[in-house]
Amino acid sequence: MKIISDFNNYHANTPLALSLGMFDGVHLGHRSIINTLNEIAEKENLESAILSFWPHPRKFLNPDDDVKMLTTLDEKIELLAKSGIRNLFLKTFDEEFRNLTGIEFCKQILADKLHVKHLIIGYDHTFGKNKSGNYELLQSLSSELGFKVNQLEAVEFDNLNISSTKIRHALWEGRIADANKMLGYHYPLTGKVVHGRNLGKKIGYPTANLDVPADKLLPKSGAYIVEVWIENTFYKGMLSIGTNPTIDNSNKTLSTEVYILDFDEDIYDQAITAKFREFLHDEIKFESVEKLIQRLDQDKKLTGEFQF
Missing domain, CATH: 2.40.30.30 (Riboflavin kinase-like)
Structure with a gap:
């Protein structure tokens, strides 16, 4: 798996099938996205890629926020590499990125810099300044920017959508079996x-x-x-x-x-x-x-x- 931290030095040889998010824990919900991403990449002759952040954007927005992560950076990289992802774009969240609107992010990052041809997002994913980017925006821009977009349904555990937040709460409450089932490890x-x-x-x-x-x-x-x-x-x-x-x-x-x-x-x-x-x-x-x-x-x- 290639790790790219500077978009400006990235030159695509093959267009990308990409998903974006923190992927903290790389849990079963994330792996549903990754499996679909890998399948689409193979079917459409694309390279699979994840765009993520380190450290957590909350640390930039509030340096005093004591954010606790399910996975260290090394653990996240190892889990993503084992999942078959070909490229990991690891971005440091900064003022410039913070101020990108959803539309600007789609045009300047996804289309112009990363040459994304297929985008897979989770059921509740938002991005861009003031969470202005979402599935509906991606759909509206897909034809203009030349990419396809899929939104996946949530993966459930005990009739609840799996999320990193739910796993954190399970661990804080000592519910190890529940946390492990949602993580898949x-x-x-x-x-x-x-x-x-x-x-x-x-x-x-x-x-x-x-x-x-x-x-x-x-x-x-x-x-x-x-x-x-x-x-x-x-x-x-x-x-x-x-x-x-x-x-x-x-x-x-x-x-x-x-x-x-x-x-x-x-x-x-x-x-x-x-x-x-x-x-x-x-x-x-x-x-x-x-x-x-x-x-x-x-x-x-x-x-x-x-x-x-």
Whole structure:
């Protein structure tokens, strides 16, 4: 997959079948668009392409907005590459782009710079200044600008349209199974293992402390069953998101820690990935460390018996 960040240096050899949007999570709704895009590209002798943004435009519009993403940039690129997309236009949202009306965007970007011949958009997609661009505008301009346009129906889960927003809320609520079904894969966290306070080691549960990217969405605080991947090797694991209230009641800093079953190796400074499989329980402040250890023993048993 080719990644193009500067439209001005792009010279098309083959016209494009294109879709546009954040594609955060590259979930089942997105993949419905991508599959159609790839089919049309092959049928009409076009190259498939996605036009997306990084960072999220909300960060430009409001720098103080703490936007949390389902996918890091690397994760999004990897998912799109695996989907068969040939070109990814990765645009930084700026003042010039912000001020393009829907009509200007269609003419200056889609037609003049990218030479789009077929456009696929989702059921609710809007673009351009003040959301002035939509499916109806694209239809009205398609003949003049020489492209076809298709709008796809929403993909549903439990009678609700799948969206990145619904997946975020599922994760924030600890509904891991729902989030994974909408994503079409197990939600991952990748981070470098960093030194912590060795609190887990003192009670027989040494954990790997993950330094997770600041803009990556963390699910609800609590304990989870996860699959852990270290250099392409799979391990069973228990992941905790929280502040360790039983051991350190004064701590207010959220940490992400993984206890890896049947594992005793030095992995400091290595990047590992934890994929969420099941929510165990909310974060609990136990009345004693002994009670905490008893619960950890139960969680370990459940994790060991879990069918991955």
